[in-house]
Amino acid sequence: MANDENKAPFYKRWWFWLIVVIVLLIIIFSAGRNDEDNKDTTNTGTEETTNDTNNKTKDNNRKNEDNDTTKEESAAAKRDNSSAKETTLNAGKFTVGTDIPAGRYVITGEGTGNLFVYDEDGLPVVNEILDKSADMGVPNVTTDIKDGQEIEISGLNAVTFTPAKTKLSNKLTTGTWIVGLDIKAGRYNVTTPSGSGNFFIYNNLGVPTTNEILDATGEMGVKQITVTLEDGQQIGISGLNEVDFTKK
Template identity: 40%
Template sequence: MKRILAGLFVCTLILSGCHNLQGTRSDRITAYADNYEISGETKDEIIGTVHSAIFTTVDRSNKEAKRIYGPMPTKKGAKLTIEPGRYALMGHPSGNIYIYDEDDNLLLREIVGDKAGVSSLTADIDSTFTIFFDGGYNTVTIQPVKTELSTELTAGIWDVGLDIKPGNYSISIPYGYGFVQILEEGKDPQLFELLGGELTGSQSQVQLKEGQKVRVSKVSRVNFEPLIEQTGK
């Protein structure tokens, strides 16, 4: 009898454990089905390590920022450090652009060009950062950009409060595939998958708060449609 009871107790623990695991997975599946939000190990693999330097915001006046345009000097690519400012990084025909902090931590990587990838990569570039254009480019352009509020964000890093107003939004893309990350210092990032197309297109609802960063990746442009808040009479 003791053996039977012990066996039943072990089975109960196993079933209980399985139920909890299934519940966790079920919650993740439901969150994705309802809002296209990716979580768990898949999210960690896609986002990777979020280094503190990604929260850098430079002087948006761009007083020292200068436009740079020129041919790629070698087939191995080019590594540059530039004056601090907010820039759009572009190249022809297509290649990879990497941004590293002063400790050589990779902050951003994006395929950019007119043959493949997104059309540009926009970010705040500190004087301690390094930009690397790989050998896929014949020419590269580094263009200072002014700060203005918008509800259409291109690939790159954006500040809530400076580049887009805080609030509740529905996000979507007309075509293609990509991601939106919502980053906040000291908190777990959020990740939303974007699917374009009339039949397969997705829409997610997100809440943006002052001081957060929004990263748009693998897609050239995301539309943020403000949600109208309904108030009781």
């Protein structure tokens, strides 16, 4: 009987199963450690990729901001407005070059009244109702006035001419604007948030290529105009407090 017990198969021995359990525990423990290491590696790689992407996005944003700033500085440099001096005029008639220096101005008035600017042939190049409250007219006009032109002010005690600064913008007000200096060239949808007025685009020869009545409600004119702006073109806006250009 003793010999039969000694000859029992090894897999029926207690020490065999102890070894099996130990080996299984080692395998399970090792597999768990590998999974954690893989997760750490994956997370680290994902974080590094995300950080790299975020850093590249920030760099691109900085470059775009720098480019916009450079373009604005370049636009300002192309328009010399050093001759313009802040001037206040009362009701009456005045000559540019005598009563006020030529230049580009933002024109505002106290109260409500009429502002006219006539060229050397006596034709009106500006014909606006100035109204500080913007209820009966526009609060300001931005335009260039040239030597020899005549200014006529009616119904206003004081009209202030402030030298205009040049900067690129997708929101323009009543006045005259140059593509490439005041707004970037491109294709836009043009709208106004309120009111009704005239919208013009002139080519380099001064010929109007767009002539529309822009109306926020669409009752007295069109609600939207799609245009392609090219460097050097002039935009004319009349009777509108704000015109928005949305890039297509």
